[in-house]
Amino acid sequence: MTPFTYVEPGSVDEALAAFGEGTRWIAGGTNLIDLMKENVERPRRLVDLNRLALDRIEPSRDGGLMLGALARNAATAYDATVRRRYPLLSAALLAGASPQIRNMATNGGNLLQRTRCVYFYDTAAPCNKREPGAGCSATGGLTRQHAILGASEACIATHPSDMCVALAALEAVVHVQSHTGARAILFADFHRLPGEHPEQDNTLAPEELITHIELPPAAQYEVHSAYLKVRDRASYAFALVSVAAALDLDTQGRIRSARVALGGVAHKPWRVPEAEALLAGKAASAENFAEAAEVLLQGARSQGDNAFKLIMARRAIVRALETAAAGTAAHAEDPNDSPGRPDLKEHP
Ligand SMILES: Cc1cc2nc3c(=O)[nH]c(=O)nc-3n(C[C@H](O)[C@H](O)[C@H](O)COP(=O)(O)OP(=O)(O)OC[C@H]3O[C@@H](n4cnc5c(N)ncnc54)[C@H](O)[C@@H]3O)c2cc1C
Ligand code: SF4
Structure with missing residues (x-):
C-alpha cells in the first residue's frame, strides 16, 4: 500500500x-x-x-424518504419505514454481501463501488478502466461475470451493486455537494455506460460528495415488488443476473404501471422504458412478462463464457415479475443475519 x-x-x-x-x-x-x-x-x-452527520433516514418534503449517504446498508435494509414502504430496496440490500459487510458499507459507498472484473483488480493485466488506453484483458478472457448489454470495445465490465438495481427501479435521486454548490442527479443519469471512457463509472466529479439518496413516493409499488438475484452461491456472491421488479396492479389484477431494472448484465443498472410501457394496461401474465423481457434484452450479446446469461436473464425477468404480481416477496431476510434487530426505527 x-x-x-x-x-x-x-x-x-x-x-x-x-x-x-x-x-x-x-x-x-x-x-x-x-x-x-x-x-x-x-x-x-x-x-x-x-463523523459527518449524514447517517439519518428521514421523510422528505414530498412524502418520500431521504437516505443519508453515511447510513449503513444494514441500517437502511432494516429501517422499519424502508421495509414497509420500499420493500424492494430492503430486499436488494439484504441480497448483497454479508451481514458483517452490510454493517460497515454505506449507502454512498455502495453507489460508487467499483466493478468486480478480475482483471481490474490484477495490476499485471491490461485494463482500460484502471489505465485508460492499456487494453481490455477480459475481451477474449474470462467473461462469466461480464456484460451482455451496453458494453463497448474498451470495456465489458458490469456494475456489481444490488442496491443500485432497486434504486434504478425506484427512480431515486442522488444529492451531491461540492465547493461550488449542490446538485441533484437522476439515478438514470448517475452511472455511465463504458463507451470510450470506462475509467469513468459515473457522472460524479471527484470532488463531489454524495450527501443523500432520495426515494420518491412509491406507494403504488409497496405490495407488488420483488428482487431476484441469481448467483453462484446462495450468499456472499455477486449477481450473475438480478432483477428489481415492481408492479402497480388495479383491482382486476391488470397492470397500471411497471418498473423493471436489471443488474449483473451491464456497466450500469439496465432499464428500458419501452419494456415497462408495453406492460401498462395488460394482464399480469407470463406471456406479457416474456414480451417485456424480449424488449429489455434487445441487443443483448454474449461475450463467450457468459452466453448463459442471455437465457438466464429472460427467465429471471419473467420470474421476478410473476413474484411481484403475486405480492408474496415483501420482507426479505438474509438467513445469515441475526433476526429481531433491536434498532428498528419507525418514521412517521
Ligand atoms: C466480500 C465482499 C462481497 C460483497 N458482495 C456484494 C454483493 O453481493 N452485492 C453488493 O451490492 N455489494 C457487495 N459488496 C460491495 C459492498 O456493498 C461495497 O463494498 C460497499 O457498499 C461500499 O461501501 P463503503 O461505504 O464501504 O465504501 P468505501 O469502500 O468507503 O468507498 C467506496 C467508494 O465510494 C466513495 N465514497 C464513499 N462514500 C462517498 C460519498 N458519500 N460521496 C462520494 N464518494 C463516496 C469512495 O471514495 C470510494 O471510491 C461486497 C463487498 C465485499 C468486500
Ligand atoms: S472489462 Fe473493463 S474492467 Fe475488465 S479488463 Fe476490460 S476494461 Fe478492465
Missing part, C-alpha cells in the same frame, strides 16, 4: 475544504481499502466521512 495522509473532518464544509489533488473520500472502506491493498487505488490523502 502506498503511504497516504488521513483526515477526519467533522462537517461537510470541513470535508469539502480538505479535498485536494489525489484525495479519496472513505466511508465504510469495504471496497476502497481492498483496492488500496491491491494497488489499484493509490490515494495520497484519505478524507474519512464517518
Whole structure:
C-alpha cells in the first residue's frame, strides 16, 4: 500500500475544504481499502466521512424518504419505514454481501463501488478502466461475470451493486455537494455506460460528495415488488443476473404501471422504458412478462463464457415479475443475519 495522509473532518464544509489533488473520500472502506491493498487505488490523502452527520433516514418534503449517504446498508435494509414502504430496496440490500459487510458499507459507498472484473483488480493485466488506453484483458478472457448489454470495445465490465438495481427501479435521486454548490442527479443519469471512457463509472466529479439518496413516493409499488438475484452461491456472491421488479396492479389484477431494472448484465443498472410501457394496461401474465423481457434484452450479446446469461436473464425477468404480481416477496431476510434487530426505527 502506498503511504497516504488521513483526515477526519467533522462537517461537510470541513470535508469539502480538505479535498485536494489525489484525495479519496472513505466511508465504510469495504471496497476502497481492498483496492488500496491491491494497488489499484493509490490515494495520497484519505478524507474519512464517518463523523459527518449524514447517517439519518428521514421523510422528505414530498412524502418520500431521504437516505443519508453515511447510513449503513444494514441500517437502511432494516429501517422499519424502508421495509414497509420500499420493500424492494430492503430486499436488494439484504441480497448483497454479508451481514458483517452490510454493517460497515454505506449507502454512498455502495453507489460508487467499483466493478468486480478480475482483471481490474490484477495490476499485471491490461485494463482500460484502471489505465485508460492499456487494453481490455477480459475481451477474449474470462467473461462469466461480464456484460451482455451496453458494453463497448474498451470495456465489458458490469456494475456489481444490488442496491443500485432497486434504486434504478425506484427512480431515486442522488444529492451531491461540492465547493461550488449542490446538485441533484437522476439515478438514470448517475452511472455511465463504458463507451470510450470506462475509467469513468459515473457522472460524479471527484470532488463531489454524495450527501443523500432520495426515494420518491412509491406507494403504488409497496405490495407488488420483488428482487431476484441469481448467483453462484446462495450468499456472499455477486449477481450473475438480478432483477428489481415492481408492479402497480388495479383491482382486476391488470397492470397500471411497471418498473423493471436489471443488474449483473451491464456497466450500469439496465432499464428500458419501452419494456415497462408495453406492460401498462395488460394482464399480469407470463406471456406479457416474456414480451417485456424480449424488449429489455434487445441487443443483448454474449461475450463467450457468459452466453448463459442471455437465457438466464429472460427467465429471471419473467420470474421476478410473476413474484411481484403475486405480492408474496415483501420482507426479505438474509438467513445469515441475526433476526429481531433491536434498532428498528419507525418514521412517521
Ligand atoms: C466480500 C465482499 C462481497 C460483497 N458482495 C456484494 C454483493 O453481493 N452485492 C453488493 O451490492 N455489494 C457487495 N459488496 C460491495 C459492498 O456493498 C461495497 O463494498 C460497499 O457498499 C461500499 O461501501 P463503503 O461505504 O464501504 O465504501 P468505501 O469502500 O468507503 O468507498 C467506496 C467508494 O465510494 C466513495 N465514497 C464513499 N462514500 C462517498 C460519498 N458519500 N460521496 C462520494 N464518494 C463516496 C469512495 O471514495 C470510494 O471510491 C461486497 C463487498 C465485499 C468486500
Ligand atoms: S472489462 Fe473493463 S474492467 Fe475488465 S479488463 Fe476490460 S476494461 Fe478492465
